[in-house]
Amino acid sequence: PPKGFIGSGGITDSNGKYQARSGDKLGMPAGRYRVVVQRWATLDGKPFKEDPQAGMDLEQAKMGGTVKEMVPAKYSDPEQTQLTVEITKGQKDPVDFNLATK
Numbered sequence: 001p002p003k004g005f006i007g008s009g010g011i012t013d014s015n016g017k018y019q020a021r022s023g024d025k026l027g028m029p030a031g032r033y034r035v036v037v038q039r040w041a042t043l044d045g046k047p048f049k050e051d052p053q054a055g056m057d058l059e060q061a062k063m064g065g066t067v068k069e070m071v072p073a074k075y076s077d078p079e080q081t082q083l084t085v086e087i088t089k090g091q092k093d094p095v096d097f098n099l100a101t102k
């Protein structure tokens with residue numbers, strides 16, 4: 001990745017489709033990246049939804065202990081992830097990850 005580049009991110013829809021974004025731009029620069037996949041849920045297992053009107057975002061929920069990570073650390077922890085991807089210049093094809101839960 002380019003010098004000073006922090007990272008890209010995306011949120012999946014109900015079908016698992018996503019679009020990576022770098023800041024306000026669609027896509028990401030060419031390079032090799034570590035990939036982190038996270039799925040936060042409430043303690044009863046329901047998907048977590050941020051509530052800006054109530055002032056509750058994901059970071060506050062994590063600090064308050066009201067959410068838990070549902071994806072194993074080998075995919076969800078930035079220090080332990082085993083997922084990597086190589087993005088080429090001008091790449092248009094999506095990158096899919098088939099994750100095993102065990």
